[in-house]
Amino acid sequence: MDKDEKFFKAMGDKISSRIDKKRRFYFNVKNEDLREVVDYLFKTMGCRLSTATGIEMYHGLEILYHFSDDDTGTYFCPRVVIKDKEHPKVKSIVPIVKGAEWIERELFDFWGIEFEDHPRMERLLALHHPQNLKEPMRFGRDS
Amino acid sequence: MIANSIPIGPFHPLLEEAEYFELKVDGETVVDIDMEIGWMHRGHEFISEMKTFTQSIYLVERICGICSTSHPIACVHAIEDIDNIEIPIRAKYIRTLVGELERIHSHLLWLGLAGHFIGYDTLWMWVWRYREPVLQMFEIISGNRNHYGMMRIGGVAKDVDPASIPDLAKIFDMLGKKMAMLAGAVKDDPVLRSRLKGVGVLSYDDAVAYCATGPTSRASGVRGDVRKDESTDAYGLVEFDEIVLPNGDVYDKLVLRVLEVIESVKICRQCLEKLKEIKGPILNDVKEISPGEGIGRYEAPRGEVFHYIRSDGSNRPIRHKVRAPSFVNIPTYTASCKGIPVADVLITLASIDPCYCCTERSLKVVNKENDPCLIDLLKISREKTERIRREINGSK
Numbered sequence: 179m180d181k182d183e184k185f186f187k188a189m190g191d192k193i194s195s196r197i198d199k200k201r202r203f204y205f206n207v208k209n210e211d212l213r214e215v216v217d218y219l220f221k222t223m224g225c226r227l228s229t230a231t232g233i234e235m236y237h238g239l240e241i242l243y244h245f246s247d248d249d250t251g252t253y254f255c256p257r258v259v260i261k262d263k264e265h266p267k268v269k270s271i272v273p274i275v276k277g278a279e280w281i282e283r284e285l286f287d288f289w290g291i292e293f294e295d296h297p298r299m300e301r302l303l304a305l306h307h308p309q310n311l312k313e314p315m316r317f318g319r320d321s
Numbered sequence: 322m323i324a325n326s327i328p329i330g331p332f333h334p335l336l337e338e339a340e341y342f343e344l345k346v347d348g349e350t351v352v353d354i355d356m357e358i359g360w361m362h363r364g365h366e367f368i369s370e371m372k373t374f375t376q377s378i379y380l381v382e383r384i385c386g387i388c389s390t391s392h393p394i395a396c397v398h399a400i401e402d403i404d405n406i407e408i409p410i411r412a413k414y415i416r417t418l419v420g421e422l423e424r425i426h427s428h429l430l431w432l433g434l435a436g437h438f439i440g441y442d443t444l445w446m447w448v449w450r451y452r453e454p455v456l457q458m459f460e461i462i463s464g465n466r467n468h469y470g471m472m473r474i475g476g477v478a479k480d481v482d483p484a485s486i487p488d489l490a491k492i493f494d495m496l497g498k499k500m501a502m503l504a505g506a507v508k509d510d511p512v513l514r515s516r517l518k519g520v521g522v523l524s525y526d527d528a529v530a531y532c533a534t535g536p537t538s539r540a541s542g543v544r545g546d547v548r549k550d551e552s553t554d555a556y557g558l559v560e561f562d563e564i565v566l567p568n569g570d571v572y573d574k575l576v577l578r579v580l581e582v583i584e585s586v587k588i589c590r591q592c593l594e595k596l597k598e599i600k601g602p603i604l605n606d607v608k609e610i611s612p613g614e615g616i617g618r619y620e621a622p623r624g625e626v627f628h629y630i631r632s633d634g635s636n637r638p639i640r641h642k643v644r645a646p647s648f649v650n651i652p653t654y655t656a657s658c659k660g661i662p663v664a665d666v667l668i669t670l671a672s673i674d675p676c677y678c679c680t681e682r683s684l685k686v687v688n689k690e691n692d693p694c695l696i697d698l699l700k701i702s703r704e705k706t707e708r709i710r711r712e713i714n715g716s717k
Contacts, residue, residue: 200405201551202616226545227532228618228627229644244616244629251550253616277532280652303359 181223182252188222189215195257204242207256209268215256216271219245225254227275232285239266239289260291270296290314327663331360335438335667338677342654342670346663354658354666356651361677369641374400374474374610374632377641381628382468384643385679387430390423391621392628392643392679393472398553398617399628400474403610408554411596412476412603417555418592419462419471420619421585425496426455427622428578428585431674435575438671439516451499454492461485476604481596490593497586504579517572520661521669524569527656535624537650537673540577541569547620559591569657571672610634621646623674645679 182203186193192211197204207215219225225245233240238261245254260266270293271278282293283302290313293299304311330341339360345353365384369377381392394416401408408416429452436444456466462481463469471477481489507513523533528541538545546563548556564580566573612634618627624646631640650673658669 199402202402204614226529226534228625229629229642229648231629231640231642233631233640242629244627246550246618246625248545248550251547251552255616275532276530277649277652280648301359303362305357305359307359 181247181250182254185218185223185254188218193256201250201252202255203253204255204257207258209258209260212256212258212269213271213274216243216245217274219254219256220275223247224249227271227277227281228253230278230281230285232289232291234263234289237261239263239291241268241285241291243271266291267294268292269294272296286314288315329666329670331357335671336677340675340677342666344658344663344666349662349664351658351661351663351666354654356654358651358677358680361680366641366643369643370638373636374630374638377638378472378474379470381643382470382472385645385676386467387427387676388423388621388623388626388645388679389468390419390471391619391626392645394420394554395617395619395621395626395628396630396641397472397474398619399615399630400610400617400632402615402617403613403630403632404607404615406475406605406607408476408605409602411480411599411601413555413558414592414595414599415477415479415481415603416472417559418481418589418596419459419469419477420554421588421592422455422458422462424585424622425582425589426452426459427674428582429455431622431671432575432578435571435668435671438668441512441516444513448503451496451503454496458489458492461489473604474610475607476602478604480603483597486593486597490590493586493590493593497583497590500579500583500586504576504583507576507579513575514572517575517668518570519568520571520665521657521672522568522570523653523657527653528569531653531656532649533624533653534649535620535622535646536574536577536581537624537646537653539563539565540573542567545625547618547625551618553619555592555595556588558595559588561585561588571668574672609636623647623676623679624650626679645676647673647676647680651675651680 192207192215193205195206225247228244228246231242238259241258243256258268260268268291270282273295280302282296285291286299287301287303304315325346327344327346330336331339341357343355344351365380369380372380378393378396381396382389384392429448433445433448459469460466463471463479471479523541525542528538528543542565544565549563561584564577566577610632612632614631616629618625626646627644629642630638633639658666661669
């Protein structure tokens with residue numbers, strides 16, 4: 179059984195709205211299942227977190243994580259949709275993937291998404307901004 | 322224990338770009354390091370979303386002066402990934418040739434700077450001498466020494482002139498010999514060995530935990546090279562070795578880059594041979610991009626460049642995410658700088674070949690109260706100049 183088949187079998191109904199492309203898998207994950215999915219991808223499958231993309235859509239904020247399986251060149255992209263645009267909150271994956279610290283801080287900087295259990299939840303790029311920004315930088319601009 | 326702080330930056334002679342490091346030291350030993358970035362942001366992601374797909378390729382070319390073809394390659398890969406667009410075989414070899422030339426000049430640039438940072442200017446002058454012919458090759462191929470404008474969706478913009486191939490082959494012959502000599506010299510050099518061996522070690526576990534990429538992770542024994550993993554463009558059609566070294570110190574990072582230059586010369590020569598034989602188009606006509614999302618990546622000299630593009634079927638991306646390798650490599654300082662003497666910090670910071678322009682590429686500041694308030698650095702600069710002028714005039 180291929181790695182990707184094993185992964186989808188192990189995760190079962192934690193995964194929905196799956197889109198398969200050539201060496202790319204995009205799928206939705208609920209906030210409460212995120213850590214389990216990430217743990218499997220990072221620790222069991224040995225994937226590397228490339229980055230996470232924040233996207234503001236009409237229906238809410240999306241966070242799309244990009245995990246690369248460097249053995250096969252395949253990308254696994256769990257997507258978490260946050261409906262509450264005013265107070266977006268997601269579980270941090272830093273306790274599992276240390277390399278996610280800056281990635282989550284950048285998302286906080288852009289969209290104000292708060293990551294629960296993040297060791298240092300503060301702005302990354304605009305920490306010393308000359309205008310002392312009060313709001314997330316792309317808040318309300320993309321939809 | 323009494324810990325003191327040593328600030329480095331945000332403006333410092335070692336750092337060509339603005340960034341800030343705060344070293345917590347106990348005597349001469351670094352016990353912790355804090356990093357702050359944010360002085361270089363220009364808003365490429367947001368600007369790209371206001372451009373057409375073709376225009377955004379030119380935009381991302383300007384994210385970094387050194388990786389000026391890695392970002393465009395990753396960008397066109399992302400756009401092509403949306404519709405699984407195939408490119409002509411000749412274009413594949415040209416993309417690979419230009420990408421590898423960039424790796425050679427970037428690695429040679431870093432080698433020279435690394436020599437300069439440790440006070441070994443002989444290495445700096447020696448290496449940069451061989452970088453110059455690489456820039457000349459860019460000029461022969463694209464007409465430019467930097468910002469080559471070669472990438473297009475569905476292929477490349479310019480063909481390699483068959484009449485120039487013998488000249489390029491001669492330069493590669495010279496480079497191949499000189500790089501072999503350089504590799505031998507670097508490995509045997511007692512100064513480099515004693516100064517860099519065991520300095521700024523990034524362990525295998527830390528490289529994996531921080532999701533490091535490129536030479537930074539490969540010098541720590543972590544396998545992973547986009548050229549091998551995805552085999553896009555002509556990388557699946559040429560022979561080369563992925564260099565992986567075990568120790569994770571600055572010395573291994575230096576040797577790894579020299580060895581990678583040799584592999585790159587090998588790839589370029591194979592591409593030139595193929596370009597002599599293969600004729601045909603260099604660009605497929607791409608009329609429109611379907612709604613969907615695509616991931617494009619490329620092994621830049623510093624590691625994996627990652628682009629994500631989402632299309633709604635119009636001629637513009639609705640989301641364009643860019644992640645440069647330095648963004649994931651810089652946090653590894655937390656692991657590699659702890660426990661080393663202060664004197665070793667500067668070369669350790671330089672060892673990942675950091676690029677802060679790339680790292681902070683992403684931001685465009687939009688303030689709701691002051692719309693449309695893109696932070697206009699030019700405006701801020703003019704205001705400051707005006708203020709200084711007024712102060713000078715007032716003091717007279």
